[in-house]
Amino acid sequence: MSQTRDIIIVGAGIVGVACAMECARGGLKVLVLDRGPIGGGTTAAGMGHIVVMDDSEAQFALTHYSRSLWHELRPQLPEDIEIEVCGTLWVAADDEEMAEVHRKAKNYGQRGVRVEVLNSADLEKAEPNLRRGLAGGLRVVEDFVIYPPCAARHFLEQARKHGAEVRTGVHVKALRSDGSVLLADGSSISAGRCVNAAGPWSPALTPGLPVRKRKGHLVITDRHPGFVHHQIVELGYLKSAHSTGRDSVAFNIQPRKTGQMLIGSSRQFDADDLTVDQAILDRMLKRAIEYLPALGRLSAIRAWTGHRAATPDKLPLIGPSTVSDRIWLATGHEGLGITTSPGTGRLLADLLLGRKTEIPSAPYAPARFANGGAHHE
Amino acid sequence: MNHAFDIVIVGAGPAGLAAACAAAESGQRVAVLDDTPWLGGQIWRGEQSRPQLSQAQRWIERFRRSGATLLDRTSAIACPQPGVLLAEHPDEPREIHWQRLILATGAREMFLPFPGWTLPGIVGPGGLQALVKNGWPVDGKRIVVAGSGLLLLAVADGLKKHGAKIVSVSEQAPWSRVLGFGPALLSHPGKMLQGAGIKLRLLGVPYRCGVWPVKAEGDEQVRRVTLTDGRNTWTEDCDLFACGFNLVPNVELPLALGCALSDGFVRVNEWQAASVENVYCAGEPTGIGGVDCALVEGRIAGCAAGDRHAPAKALFAKRACWHRFRAALARAFALRPELKSLAADDTLICRCEDVTLGRMKQFNGWRDAKLQSRCGMGPCQGRVCGAAAKFILGRGMESVRPPVFPARVSSLITSGTSASNPNPNQTTT
Numbered sequence: 060m061s062q063t064r065d066i067i068i069v070g071a072g073i074v075g076v077a078c079a080m081e082c083a084r085g086g087l088k089v090l091v092l093d094r095g096p097i098g099g100g101t102t103a104a105g106m107g108h109i110v111v112m113d114d115s116e117a118q119f120a121l122t123h124y125s126r127s128l129w130h131e132l133r134p135q136l137p138e139d140i141e142i143e144v145c146g147t148l149w150v151a152a153d154d155e156e157m158a159e160v161h162r163k164a165k166n167y168g169q170r171g172v173r174v175e176v177l178n179s180a181d182l183e184k185a186e187p188n189l190r191r192g193l194a195g196g197l198r199v200v201e202d203f204v205i206y207p208p209c210a211a212r213h214f215l216e217q218a219r220k221h222g223a224e225v226r227t228g229v230h231v232k233a234l235r236s237d238g239s240v241l242l243a244d245g246s247s248i249s250a251g252r253c254v255n256a257a258g259p260w261s262p263a264l265t266p267g268l269p270v271r272k273r274k275g276h277l278v279i280t281d282r283h284p285g286f287v288h289h290q291i292v293e294l295g296y297l298k299s300a301h302s303t304g305r306d307s308v309a310f311n312i313q314p315r316k317t318g319q320m321l322i323g324s325s326r327q328f329d330a331d332d333l334t335v336d337q338a339i340l341d342r343m344l345k346r347a348i349e350y351l352p353a354l355g356r357l358s359a360i361r362a363w364t365g366h367r368a369a370t371p372d373k374l375p376l377i378g379p380s381t382v383s384d385r386i387w388l389a390t391g392h393e394g395l396g397i398t399t400s401p402g403t404g405r406l407l408a409d410l411l412l413g414r415k416t417e418i419p420s421a422p423y424a425p426a427r428f429a430n431g432g433a434h435h436e
Numbered sequence: 437m438n439h440a441f442d443i444v445i446v447g448a449g450p451a452g453l454a455a456a457c458a459a460a461e462s463g464q465r466v467a468v469l470d471d472t473p474w475l476g477g478q479i480w481r482g483e484q485s486r487p488q489l490s491q492a493q494r495w496i497e498r499f500r501r502s503g504a505t506l507l508d509r510t511s512a513i514a515c516p517q518p519g520v521l522l523a524e525h526p527d528e529p530r531e532i533h534w535q536r537l538i539l540a541t542g543a544r545e546m547f548l549p550f551p552g553w554t555l556p557g558i559v560g561p562g563g564l565q566a567l568v569k570n571g572w573p574v575d576g577k578r579i580v581v582a583g584s585g586l587l588l589l590a591v592a593d594g595l596k597k598h599g600a601k602i603v604s605v606s607e608q609a610p611w612s613r614v615l616g617f618g619p620a621l622l623s624h625p626g627k628m629l630q631g632a633g634i635k636l637r638l639l640g641v642p643y644r645c646g647v648w649p650v651k652a653e654g655d656e657q658v659r660r661v662t663l664t665d666g667r668n669t670w671t672e673d674c675d676l677f678a679c680g681f682n683l684v685p686n687v688e689l690p691l692a693l694g695c696a697l698s699d700g701f702v703r704v705n706e707w708q709a710a711s712v713e714n715v716y717c718a719g720e721p722t723g724i725g726g727v728d729c730a731l732v733e734g735r736i737a738g739c740a741a742g743d744r745h746a747p748a749k750a751l752f753a754k755r756a757c758w759h760r761f762r763a764a765l766a767r768a769f770a771l772r773p774e775l776k777s778l779a780a781d782d783t784l785i786c787r788c789e790d791v792t793l794g795r796m797k798q799f800n801g802w803r804d805a806k807l808q809s810r811c812g813m814g815p816c817q818g819r820v821c822g823a824a825a826k827f828i829l830g831r832g833m834e835s836v837r838p839p840v841f842p843a844r845v846s847s848l849i850t851s852g853t854s855a856s857n858p859n860p861n862q863t864t865t
Binding site: 227280341 | 514516517799800801803804807808809813814815817837838839842843844845846847848849850
């Protein structure tokens with residue numbers, strides 16, 4: 060059968076399995092390989108926030124498209140994906156940040172994203188546990204929260220229904236320019252094309268990719284239902300957006316359907332190990348407590364870390380690689396892989412099958428980094 | 437608040453007290469931290485306020501004279517860097533700095549799932565004993581005791597003294613094995629007398645070996661327990677069911693420090709030193725051996741950590757003797773394979789997250805099951821279901837994440853770094 064396999068997807072994280080689902084639906088014969096369990100890497104470590112973002116036009120296009128695909132999928136998603144349509148609340152600490160709320164509100168509003176501007180009093184009412192005296196906020200009504208590992212499993216089940224094959228516990232060593240995949244045991248599997256969807260580990264399989272590991276920390280609490288009602292994110296990052304600091308933290312909290320609070324976030328380059336970095340954890344939690352003074356009293360049950368796959372321009376790599384037109388990429392999603400997985404899967408399948416894409420694919424084309432992997436921030 | 441000591445001991449049970457005495461007698465600055473407000477750990481719970489065992493009294497007294505500091509109500513929750521423990525205390529987070537660390541974290545009861553095991557009124561024998569010592573009334577209550585280990589007898593004895601009616605005591609291990617334990621008792625007169633004394637007082641209570649529970653039933657509360665000897669099955673009425681299957685070592689903190697395990701216990705050398713530099717371990721985490729084994733290991737660890745090798749060495753023979761006792765204990769009370777099939781597919785295995793055994797079995801390994809079903813992700817941090825899954829399915833917890841115990845968010849923050857101007861440069865998802 061191997062001679063008739065169209066595509067091997069390396070990586071069963073949410074991006075890889077979304078690609079598998081869309082490719083299999085499109086009639087391609089798909090094989091998915093992963094060294095660990097389904098969604099056991101970055102997918103398991105992340106928050107699961109489905110969010111529209113507008114740092115750039117291309118980021119907006121992909122997140123907005125993907126969120127609409129998520130909403131289309133919703134009726135068929137099993138219960139364990141724990142969808143909670145809590146919306147995102149962007150919090151403005153002062154007038155300068157409030158100006159950003161108005162800019163964002165206008166930008167989102169013009170493009171059909173439902174938003175509400177909250178003044179200081181509205182914010183207090185919406186989230187009584189936030190500290191007093193904040194300037195206001197922006198509620199993005201249709202953003203939501205999911206539990207990513209189960210979403211990955213569901214996408215893979217859909218792929219299987221359309222004939223995809225899955226093998227876990229398989230160590231891939233390299234993707235080759237003839238479309239085949241070399242395994243660590245020396246054997247290889249052939250296919251028409253292969254897709255590197257290995258997220259932070261993708262450069263190890265395709266040397267030269269402009270993808271770097273960016274470490275993040277999260278803390279989850281015991282069940283404290285109602286402590287916050289929205290995924291709340293600070294807008295304060297804008298003030299120091301051009302900071303040269305290698306490490307950063309930002310206040311970001313998510314209410315889980317279970318009543319647990321998931322507290323983030325941090326970003327670190329050049330931190331390849333997965334141990335909890337106490338100095339970063341200190342900063343991250345202090346930042347969160349600055350916004351939510353009562354948070355310190357909640358019971359924390361676990362802290363962990365994970366790696367995002369970061370690219371220099373904060374956009375993913377989707378499409379044929381510059382190495383070979385038989386090696387394709389679906390990686391580099393940084394902190395937005397859960398959100399943009401359905402859009403990525405759809406774009407990749409459309410490109411592979413020669414269908415018209417629903418949004419322009421050029422901004423995510425790997426060819427934009429044609430000079431290879433020396434491209435770093 | 438910051439505290440700095442030469443030698444820090446985690447756990448004020450027998451191993452921790454003995455280690456503290458030996459270390460402090462070496463002239464070191466020594467501190468012992470413990471979750472509880474008392475000295476003696478779980479096994480000597482209540483001894484400080486209502487003395488009963490002379491052995492416990494001797495060690496508590498010796499500890500008081502040793503000059504070691506007690507940091508009570510202090511739970512070690514994380515190891516942010518070598519030489520530092522982060523601990524939770526009701527009033528404040530604590531950072532405890534150590535040159536050498538002795539882990540005497542003890543053990544907890546092992547629970548195995550069977551149909552009905554989550555009904556109210558079903559408790560671990562050790563847990564029930566603790567409740568009763570705290571004044572919880574059992575007078576006139578009918579109690580079935582079952583599971584495994586010497587603890588069953590000790591607990592049944594204690595409950596009877598508090599006026600409970602012990603319906604029966606059932607040990608899962610067969611008579612042939614439990615009797616095989618006799619020689620080990622004989623070589624340790626103290627244990628033998630203790631065992632005999634308990635048996636005498638228990639006269640009139642059926643103590644059966646080769647009998648185990650298969651099911652518990654009741655409405656809002658356990659009413660009946662079904663037991664079997666493998667051939668016959670019968671039901672006993674009760675108000676409470678005390679059920680526990682030996683002990684599981686508390687190895688979460690040693691794991692968080694990076695200590696290597698072997699067969700689920702912390703690996704130590706002859707000086708009780710673990711695989712991590714300047715970290716020692718004594719008592720149940722190195723093997724379930726009981727109070728006397730813990731005491732001698734604690735003394736050796738305390739001497740060795742205080743660089744007094746001669747007195748440590750002088751205790752090696754005694755320790756070897758208790759290690760034989762420990763091995764005999766493990767042989768006598770080994771869990772029978774039938775216990776692996778008590779739980780049905782619809783029996784809960786993870787009580788925190790309501791995960792059934794059937795659901796857990798759908799997945800390939802512990803991590804896959806954990807990610808997909810959330811088993812082990814609740815506030816017990818997998819302490820109950822992890823041990824059960826390991827026994828039933830041969831897979832269990834693979835790693836430990838901080839905090840070792842649930843702790844206030846504020847307790848996870850150390851004083852070491854400034855939070856001012858955190859320079860966030862991007863938002864997050």
